[in-house]
Every structure is written in structure tokens, then in C-alpha cells.
Amino acid sequence: MKVAITSTGNSLDSTIDQRFGRCAYFVIYDTETGGVEILPNPNRDAQEGAGPASVQLVASRDVRKIISGEFGMKIKSLLDSLRIQMVVYKEPEKTVQSVIDMLKK
Amino acid sequence: MSPRPKRLRRVSNPPIISGFKPYGGEVRDRPKGSVFLHFEEYEVIRLCDFENLSHHDASKIMDVSRPTLTRIYAKARAKIAEAMVTGKQIIIEGGKIYFDSDWHICNGCGCYFNQPDKGNRVTECPLCGSGTIENCEAMNVDMAESHRQCADLCACPECGYERPHEPANPCKDQLCPVCGTHLMRKNNLLAKDI
Numbered sequence: 001m002k003v004a005i006t007s008t009g010n011s012l013d014s015t016i017d018q019r020f021g022r023c024a025y026f027v028i029y030d031t032e033t034g035g036v037e038i039l040p041n042p043n044r045d046a047q048e049g050a051g052p053a054s055v056q057l058v059a060s061r062d063v064r065k066i067i068s069g070e071f072g073m074k075i076k077s078l079l080d081s082l083r084i085q086m087v088v089y090k091e092p093e094k095t096v097q098s099v100i101d102m103l104k105k
Numbered sequence: 106m107s108p109r110p111k112r113l114r115r116v117s118n119p120p121i122i123s124g125f126k127p128y129g130g131e132v133r134d135r136p137k138g139s140v141f142l143h144f145e146e147y148e149v150i151r152l153c154d155f156e157n158l159s160h161h162d163a164s165k166i167m168d169v170s171r172p173t174l175t176r177i178y179a180k181a182r183a184k185i186a187e188a189m190v191t192g193k194q195i196i197i198e199g200g201k202i203y204f205d206s207d208w209h210i211c212n213g214c215g216c217y218f219n220q221p222d223k224g225n226r227v228t229e230c231p232l233c234g235s236g237t238i239e240n241c242e243a244m245n246v247d248m249a250e251s252h253r254q255c256a257d258l259c260a261c262p263e264c265g266y267e268r269p270h271e272p273a274n275p276c277k278d279q280l281c282p283v284c285g286t287h288l289m290r291k292n293n294l295l296a297k298d299i
């Protein structure tokens with residue numbers, strides 16, 4: 001299963017981005033192979049519609065779970081219809097690596 | 106005059122398949138075309154006939170009025186009957202709907218999460234894997250209750266009697282239990298003094 005984690009930088013030592021739609025990078029972690037892919041978010045500076053566009057990006061990678069600090073208004077019904085799970089994790093100091101370690105357990 | 110816009114219907118369980126196909130009979134006898142069953146009509150059949158809920162309870166779950174729900178139900182049955190009698194295929198799609206799922210909280214790592222796939226029951230946190238999770242619905246009720254409490258006070262302009270204000274109960278319609286004067290909001294009373 002693939003999990004997307006929003007990140008502030010393009011390494012695993014970066015912290016979790018507290019926003020979903022306009023986060024800097026998406027870290028896509030595969031729980032079966034342990035592989036990690038880092039995608040820059042093209043919607044980072046979008047005026048509007050960043051959330052739905054990011055959902056599309058993440059869904060195209062076949063992600064089943066998204067971990068972020070916050071999700072916008074338009075996101076929930078979209079993700080519900082795509083059957084993607086949302087995890088709201090409000091720990092701005094935690095690094096992406098620590099989240100991956102939690103998922104491994 | 107334009108008609109009133111349709112209220113969005115809440116669908117908590119999307120169907121696991123996208124339609125039904127007829128089989129048997131002569132293929133060339135089968136009619137062309139299909140019956141389009143909307144998501145809300147699927148949901149209504151699920152709630153009323155599969156879960157055996159009353160129309161009243163189902164209408165609350167779908168966030169529409171009871172008469173609207175009964176209308177959707179009648180339409181759903183008419184469509185299914187048409188498909189069965191004429192041998193058309195059923196395609197489940199469309200409708201004025203939004204998908205919804207419940208929120209849960211994990212006491213192990215403090216994260217919130219939802220479960221879009223209602224078929225599986227939530228037993229552990231998707232992040233830390235601990236089993237100490239709670240449904241947020243109970244908490245939402247508590248929050249709604251505490252919201253009803255407002256910080257304002259009803260006060261008596263004559264004797265200074267005070268009590269917490271109850272929402273939807275205007276103070277000026279009530280009498281002071283001490284001296285029988287009409288009560289006022291404390292804020293208004295203070296403003297009047299100034």
C-alpha cells in the first residue's frame with residue numbers, strides 16, 4: 001500500500017508540512033517494498049483549487065492513505081469518493097522519517 | 106421562476122460495483138440502453154431495504170427531509186423494476202450527492218483519521234497501529250452541547266439578580282424570581298448604565 005506524507009523539504013529529515021494542498025513536497029512511501037518517492041508539489045503557489053489538484057496528483061500514484069497536518073474544505077468528499085484515507089497529524093516538529101518509522105511498526 | 110436547487114444528499118457507503126448486467130435469453134432480444142441508478146438511489150435502497158431503517162431514520166442519515174427521501178426511494182424502486190422487467194442493464198452513477206465518512210481519534214499518537222471504506226471496521230490507528238481509538242461522533246455531540254451554553258448572563262435591572270442565559274429563551278420575557286421585574290441581558294444593562 002502506498003502512503004503519501006506532506007513534507008516541507010525534499011529529504012526524509014524534513015518536517016511534516018501542516019498543509020495538504022499547498023505543501024512543498026509529497027513523500028510517497030510504499031509499505032510493501034519500503035521504497036520512497038519524493039514529488040515536488042506543482043500547486044504550491046496556486047491561487048485556488050490547489051487542494052483538488054493535489055488530490056489528483058496523489059491519486060494518480062495510487063496512494064491509499066494521506067498523512068498531513070490539515071486538509072482543506074473541498075478535500076474530504078473527494079477523498080471519500082476515491083476511498084483514500086486521511087490522517088490528520090498535528091505535530092509540526094516531527095520529521096517524515098519518524099512517521100515512516102511509525103508506519104513500519 | 107427557477108426551481109429550488111436540490112439539496113446535496115449524503116452518501117456514506119458507495120457501492121462496491123458500478124452496475125448490473127442481465128444474462129440469459131436471446132442477446133438480440135435485449136433492449137438497447139441502460140437504466141441509470143443514481144448514487145443516492147442506491148444509498149436509499151441500502152438504508153431502507155438492506156439495513157431495514159425507517160424512512161425517517163434514513164432521511165437523517167442522508168441529510169434530506171423525510172418526504173424527499175420517500176421520493177428518492179420511489180424513484181429507485183421504479184428504476185430497478187424497469188431494469189428487471191425490460192431486461193436492461195443497471196449503471197450506478199451520478200446524482201446530487203457528496204461522500205462522507207466518520208472521524209476517529211487515536212489516543213496513542215493523538216492523530217485524527219477517517220475510514221472511507223465502511224466495510225472494514227476500524228480496529229487500530231493507521232499511523233502508530235495502537236488499538237486505543239475512539240469515534241469522534243460522541244465528542245461532536247459533547248461539543249454541540251457545550252456550544253449551547255453561552256457565556257452571557259440574564260440580569261435584573263432592579264435588584265441585581267443574575268443567572269446564566271439560556272439560548273432561545275429571551276430574557277425580557279422572563280421575570281426576576283426576587284422582585285418580579287423583566288430581566289435583561291447583562292451586557293445590555295451595563296451599556297445602558299454607561
